[in-house]
Amino acid sequence: MPELPEVETVVRQLRPQLVGASIASVSVRWPATVARPSVRAFRRRLVGRTLVGIERRAKYLLFGLDDGATLVGHLRMTGRFHVGKQPLGQHARVLFALQDGRRLVFDDVRKFGRLALVDDPAQALPPLGPEPLSELVDGAWMAAALRSRRRLLKPLLLDQSFLAGLGNIYVDESLHRARLHPLRRSDRVRPAAARQLMAAIKTVLGGAIDAQGSSFDRFYRTPEGNPGSFQDEFAVYGREGLPCRTCGARIRRLVVGQRGTHLCPRCQRAPRRSPRRA
DNA sequence: CAAGACTCCTGACGGC
């Protein structure tokens, strides 16, 4: 499932391939993929446009166009972008024929991915917290942010309006690295531990970007068609029953907020009185 | 404000 490192990898690979390219035609094979405007307007407004830049915000891709508009994309679970002339897969949802003969394809097995064409990116983005790799976000920020909320760490870190870009995999990996249990209440985390959590998040995300993301399942591939390699470095995600690489205890899996959650019961001590529910 | 339920989807997988 693409999270910040995977989206960053996609953006970095698409940028040199697409900036300067012009769109000759647009074909929408699964209309629900186009969130806004209408499919008709989406096609009409994109034809003839030239891509002038590609950026990432949280897990969103922002394609800047020469008329000032922005094509905002989200891969959700199984979305993929690729560029080329290869034959279409059966899950191609939106096709952008380029004037140089190549084709930008948005492919998405589960159809959760979305594309929106807007004048201002803010029109297509929900409220988002800061970028975790930003220098504006540090241990002091995390300590204050955790104290100001009363939520379990796992769902809080998944909340994109709190901190933007983490998903299920990197939350589990970051909590393990920081030795914090996912059921800990945010306002009970000490400042020193909050600083460790922030450092862990930055280290995990940075390492994952260096590895071009994680290809835990067969869905995520870079636009060049390669899998990432960070799954080889997972400490807990998908490792239920296997020994912790730090202490040897068996990795456990539980469900927190309807999400599969992986942890080492020895490295990550449970809160004294499991918060459970009220 | 917090959090649970439900929804959108398909492919993989377990059971028989």
Next chain:
DNA sequence: TGCCGTCAGGAGTCTT
């Protein structure tokens, strides 16, 4: 072999 139920999971929406 093949049919069927179950699950995973990001994020929006609706309830409690």
